[in-house]
Amino acid sequence: MPDTGRAFTRGAAAGGPCVWIISYTPASDEPRLLRQAWSYREAGWSVVVAGYDGASPRPPGWNYLRLDNSWSTGGRVQRAALRAQRSFGRLLYRDLRGIPGLAQWGARLHCQGLPNWRRHGQEILQTARANPDLRPNLVIAHDPPTCAAAVALAEWADAAWMIDAHEYGRGQYAHDPSWLADGRWLATALQDYYFAAADAVTTVCDGIADLLNVEQVLRRPVTVIRSVPFAQPQKFRPCGERIMVLYHGIVSEDRGLEEAVRSLPMWRPEFSLLIRGNGDPAVALRLRELARDLGVADRLRLEPPVPFGEIVPAANRADIGYFVQGNFSPQKRFTLPNKFFEYVMAGLCLCVADLPEMAALVRRHDLGTLVDSTDPSAIAKAINGLTPARIDAAKQAAIRASQELTWEREQERLLLLGETILAERRSRIGSTVTG
The missing domain is CATH 3.40.50.2000 (Glycogen Phosphorylase B;)
Structure with missing residues (x-):
């Protein structure tokens, strides 16, 4: 494989279909990601995780692409070009957002001008191309920042892809005046574009799902997958003096x-x-x-x-x-x-x-x-x-x-959704070929 400047650690091959999970967070510290990866491995999938190093040890068997979260921009000319790209994108998604389509394009342009996100997308695609036995059938993007990389990977592999929305992006930092002046317009434009394109969207609770189902154009209603832990029964411990x-x-x-x-x-x-x-x-x-x-x-x-x-x-x-x-x-x-x-x-x-x-x-x-x-x-x-x-x-x-609120029960919706959109993707590809 080409040298991307990042560590790619191969785990034991699981066979079957392959899922790539992308998160711009410390991956081994991210409970939802850890549970998703475990579920797909237990179901016989190969799993590739792309993310940042965390404090907790990575589970054994991960195929892991370590992304570097440092702000690396290259030379002076490149820095100036990326800065201009971000500024122009901000003009479109914030100041000219009333013109149909411009906000969504501007938001994506702005994000591709962020040096680390741009680099992440390149590294992910390079790594996938260099490891054809790990070609994805399904890609899971954790929140909109990872969607550009997920889309590029899914398009290259003819894979299904979904967004796992941990937060309600349109209102995530509504208490922050500086975010209201700029960040909400970026979040809104990214959601409007990527949520409409995704094969599926998941989130953490009914309230956020209800908002997204009303506000977003979606291919299917949002699936709620709660952030419940693995079953880890604990003994009753009565109160003491303290x-x-x-x-x-x-x-x-x-x-x-x-x-x-x-x-x-x-x-x-x-x-x-x-x-x-x-x-x-x-x-x-x-x-x-x-x-x-x-x-x-x-x-x-x-x-x-x-x-x-x-x-x-x-x-x-x-x-x-x-x-x-x-x-x-x-x-x-x-x-x-x-x-x-x-x-x-x-x-x-x-x-x-x-x-x-x-x-x-x-x-x-x-x-x-x-x-x-x-x-x-x-x-x-x-x-x-x-x-x-x-x-x-x-x-x-x-x-x-x-005994009820366990991941072992909750995962059933995740696995069923993945199988469903993968089957739909295969059906669409088959219809295109035969047509």
Whole structure:
């Protein structure tokens, strides 16, 4: 194979059809990607993953193309040309978006002017051409940024392709004025183009699927595949004298963590807060300083994330799984994250925001308590309302619910969808040939 400047690691050949999964994220840290790759390998497919290196070890047997996330642009002339391309693309998708077709073309032009994304697409196609035994039958693009590379690969291989939309792109950062001025128009144009072209679109919850089904031109309705974990049963662990409240996930400004720390002085003295995850170091520093200023530094602990396979057992050592964020955009309103289901699999009582997707499951399975506001006093009221007996009852309910909310069940929709669009693609190719 030609030297792309990147590592390509071949795993054991699985035979059968081949799927390429593309994600511009640390691949081994991405739970949805890990589960998808596992499902297709178990179903007898060869699997190729293209993404960035993560902190967690890669699963054995991956065919893995390591993409480099550095901002590499080449010489001065190339940098100037790409900068001009991005500027012209921005003019089309933002300032001239009222002219039909220009916004979509401008968005794609802009993204192809991003040096790393441009390079990724070239490397992916070069690697596929150099490894004909791994020619894809199906390509899965994780979110719109990867779609240009996915489309090029699928067209070269006559493969079916789908988009796995983790987020509601049109409103993902609606709380950020700078994003509203520019980013939303880029996200909207990319969605309008690629969602209409894809053989299928998947997403994480019913609320986002409902929005996409109304707003987008689609070949078929969006398929919901929730971010539930692998079955990893945990034993019931009753509350002790100290009660640990756990948040695990990204540590960032929009996750409601500052409000949680501000509420901590109002919690009953047996409660403490553990924040486990990575993210912006400045945010973590502010949380520590805030806890110190409020006199509760001894009740707040921040830890780095654990490897993928240890997320659920590590969570089981806590008592309450916490996630309360604001309802300031459609993306936040319909949030149904990995951590919600990981808390359930870990057998925790839940204390989460009263937002539609999470609230429906909490009520259906009696998993804990809902918080109707991010105000620190509302958070404290919800936490203090959880007696040891109530926490233990919710823990036991979570253990029961975890038998249903498993990837082993959820994957059936993913595999069926892949087989369906692959059969449709083959049928279209056959009709073209015979015609």
